[in-house]
């Protein structure tokens with residue numbers, strides 16, 4: 001997005017809107033004349049793949065595989081797992097996406113993944129394992145021979161598989177994996193071994209019951225030399241037959257069932273150990289490196305980049321999990337908004353008989369509306385991020401997917417907790433889904449990379465870019481940091497709801513935090529003495545800076561989310577069918593989201609002198625209340641636009 005364009009964003013949006021609609025948006029105060037168009041909002045959120053989304057909604061409504069029996073009665077986990085597999089097969093039968101879409105049409109794939117997240121969350125996670133991870137390793141790390149052999153069966157569910165990265169002893173630090181794949185020059189095979197108890201593959205779905213194959217990440221050992229972590233396809237069960245629909249466990253493979261979990265009990269997570277399991281040479285996924293018949297190792301990438309490169313291809317999987325948590329949040333908000341709009345408690349005065357729907361209470365509005373604003377911001381952001389695949393470098397995409405996954409899933413958990421509370425006792429009932437969704441969204445904060453650990457990767461990426469920029473004379477900020485070049489020394493105005501002012505605050509915060517982190521790590525706090533990376537001193541400094549890193553990543557995501565939201569408003573204003581009231585609603589949501597994020601970090605802005613004035617704190621409260629009061633009349637339109645299928649929106653009808 002062009003920087004100077006953003007800088008004049010208030011004027012620009014006004015101009016674009018008046019150009020298209022003959023109306024000055026700043027002239028709109030109070031409620032717009034008419035509510036936003038549910039149809040326009042729905043079409044923005046459904047995006048270009050709305051037909052696919054509708055086909056899925058239709059399936060969910062009509063098939064009893066999506067009836068979520070577990071919400072109404074206790075079912076054993078085995079039954080649950082079978083229901084989930086059946087539901088996945090029905091989705092597969094629609095043939096909406098192919099595995100190749102992860103590479104060729106990621107936006108379509110992510111949109112599909114978000115749509116399958118409306119129903120029992122185990123369905124989406126089963127697909128995350130089968131398509132994104134097991135399928136993803138074959139697609140991204142394998143070559144033609146692997147594609148020909150596996151992709152079709154993965155897509156239609158006849159070859160179910162495992163993504164075996166995490167071990168009992170190593171979760172976040174997967175670089176420390178212990179499983180070995182030793183090349184045997186006599187037979188030209190690899191021997192897969194779990195040398196210790198802690199080296200067992202631990203957690204992956206599809207282990208305990210359904211998986212026939214596993215992609216196993218293991219240390220490649222050739223002639224006693226450790227060549228680092230590589231990926232191998234290892235059969236773990238025999239071909240299915242009429243007696244054993246998922247085959248029998250193969251010799252040398254040991255499997256355990258992880259059992260009941262706090263959520264996702266439709267997934268057969270397990271532990272997996274290998275004792276001298278032999279696999280042919282061809283089972284090495286050899287996109288980046290291979291071993292020839294003579295046992296000579298060949299690689300197209302430097303050893304120190306090999307593992308990082310293997311992991312970075314999972315960009316789309318991480319975006320999928322992020323939109324998965326976003327979808328759970330949207331569903332929860334839809335349910336809670338229905339409840340709050342219909343549930344009446346207390347009258348305005350003792351003389352009045354009629355009780356007020358709880359949505360009228362400011363606290364209810366404050367618990368729901370800022371999250372709705374965030375949901376819109378995150379939705380638009382993820383769509384633009386998908387557009388960057390193949391355009392922006394892998395490290396930038398990795399930074400986006402990691403930062404947004406962390407901030408979105410954390411927000412989803414907080415928001416779903418708020419939804420639960422807004423619904424009082426009804427929020428506890430499984431059949432009302434919100435508590436169930438909260439417990440599932442929770443796992444997204446850990447899966448596909450623990451959020452806290454992911455933020456460190458984003459922090460290191462930003463720090464590295466900053467170091468390159470400031471080492472030049474004069475400093476030159478490009479790419480992801482180009483926003484720094486044009487931050488004004490002081491804001492043009494200080495009106496709290498001015499988009500330009502909000503943008504200035506968000507940019508200033510990110511820049512200041514980055515400067516602070518750089519100063520700690522690169523020595524200006526210690527008179528400029530440079531700390532060598534990969535030393536104990538560097539570790540100590542980095543460790544001390546971790547809370548700062550999380551703040552930085554939040555700042556980075558908030559700034560980007562505002563940019564993406566503004567881009568969406570501009571793009572929508574160029575679509576003649578987008579009416580004025582819808583654009584006004586979007587603008588209010590954008591302002592509310594930015595102001596809410598600023599409020600959450602008010603101490604920083606005040607301490608830095610970016611927000612001044614004795615009464616500013618209360619003015620921010622009032623502005624947020626005011627924006628919520630502007631939005632509340634059309635709150636149901638905003639959540640209806642999320643398009644939650646009736647079956648998954650239990651309070652669409654009355655409380656039972």
Ligand SMILES: Cc1cc2nc3c(=O)[nH]c(=O)nc-3n(C[C@H](O)[C@H](O)[C@H](O)COP(=O)(O)OP(=O)(O)OC[C@H]3O[C@@H](n4cnc5c(N)ncnc54)[C@H](O)[C@@H]3O)c2cc1C
Pocket residue numbers: 129133163164165166170171172173202203204205264269443446447448449450451452453546
């Ligand atoms: C339901 C579920 C399904 C899963 N499916 C799969 C799968 O299909 N395949 C697969 O391979 N894996 C899977 N996983 C594993 C998942 O990827 C790991 O749980 C995750 O990477 C975190 O590892 P861990 O659980 O060992 O946590 P740990 O690494 O033990 O982390 C515990 C805590 O320590 C903190 N921590 C760790 N290192 C640092 C550090 N350097 N700095 C600061 N804090 C740190 C983390 O933030 C975290 O809060 C699944 C997990 C779950 C829960």
